[in-house]
Amino acid sequence: MTRAVRLALLMMVLAASSLVTACATVQPWQRGRLASPCMQFSPDGELAAFASHWQESREGAAGGNGLQGGGCGCK
Amino acid sequence: MTPALRWPTALVCCLGCLASGVAPRLARASEAVVPLVTPALVLPDASGTSVSLASFRGKVVLVDIWASWCAPCKAAFPAYDALYREYRGRGLDVLAINVDEQRKAATAFLDGRDHQVHVLFDPKGLAPTGFKLKGMPTSYLIDRKGVTRFAHEGFNAKVLAQYRREIEQLLEETP
Numbered sequence: 001m002t003r004a005v006r007l008a009l010l011m012m013v014l015a016a017s018s019l020v021t022a023c024a025t026v027q028p029w030q031r032g033r034l035a036s037p038c039m040q041f042s043p044d045g046e047l048a049a050f051a052s053h054w055q056e057s058r059e060g061a062a063g064g065n066g067l068q069g070g071g072c073g074c075k
Numbered sequence: 076m077t078p079a080l081r082w083p084t085a086l087v088c089c090l091g092c093l094a095s096g097v098a099p100r101l102a103r104a105s106e107a108v109v110p111l112v113t114p115a116l117v118l119p120d121a122s123g124t125s126v127s128l129a130s131f132r133g134k135v136v137l138v139d140i141w142a143s144w145c146a147p148c149k150a151a152f153p154a155y156d157a158l159y160r161e162y163r164g165r166g167l168d169v170l171a172i173n174v175d176e177q178r179k180a181a182t183a184f185l186d187g188r189d190h191q192v193h194v195l196f197d198p199k200g201l202a203p204t205g206f207k208l209k210g211m212p213t214s215y216l217i218d219r220k221g222v223t224r225f226a227h228e229g230f231n232a233k234v235l236a237q238y239r240r241e242i243e244q245l246l247e248e249t250p
Contacts, residue, residue, distance in 0.1 A: 029174040029203040035144040
């Protein structure tokens with residue numbers, strides 16, 4: 001197999017694989033499952049927020065635990 | 076990977092990302108103002124009776140799109156119910172359109188709640204799609220001619236005060 005053929009084959013595989021990605025836009029009114037308590041990292045949001053705040057202050061790493069957001073798109 | 080393959084590979088990866096949804100998101104993010112539209116909606120109420128938005132022509136209609144999993148929606152619900160009780164004698168109607176996928180989630184919230192607004196069920200999201208909703212909760216004020224005049228995203232006391240002024244304004248207008 002020549003180098004050009006290998007290159008073409010690789011590009012075709014990459015192009016084809018890009019078409020089967022699972023990205024999808026979840027609309028604001030479709031976020032009920034994302035807002036479900038079982039989708040949260042911690043069962044106690046307030047305690048987790050406090051612990052995160054404490055850790056970020058001690059570590060000098062504000063934002064290091066990610067930003068807040070329940071996923072419901074609520075303002 | 077040989078150096079000759081790096082750039083073509085990077086190019087293909089970039090094109091793949093663009094094709095798989097990044098580009099549409101960027102395009103949506105650049106939309107500054109969403110034009111107000113009034114969709115033709117026919118949705119069932121709790122008894123299964125179909126209710127048409129057009130049947131409220133001649134009245135001022137507040138359309139509230141809510142879900143049981145959305146905390147500010149639940150905070151807004153009794154406030155809109157109070158608005159309805161206050162202004163219904165002058166021609167205001169309130170349609171609370173629920174977009175929960177499972178109706179039982181909505182009825183669990185509504186059970187035991189002494190509400191008087193019209194609750195309609197829209198598990199397929201026809202109403203938010205029609206109104207081009209951008210965030211939950213969003214509510215819309217439709218005038219007596221059936222034209223959507225105002226929209227408010229989110230809910231707080233400021234929105235409520237603004238709504239009172241707008242409702243008063245629309246109620247003063249003749250059909």
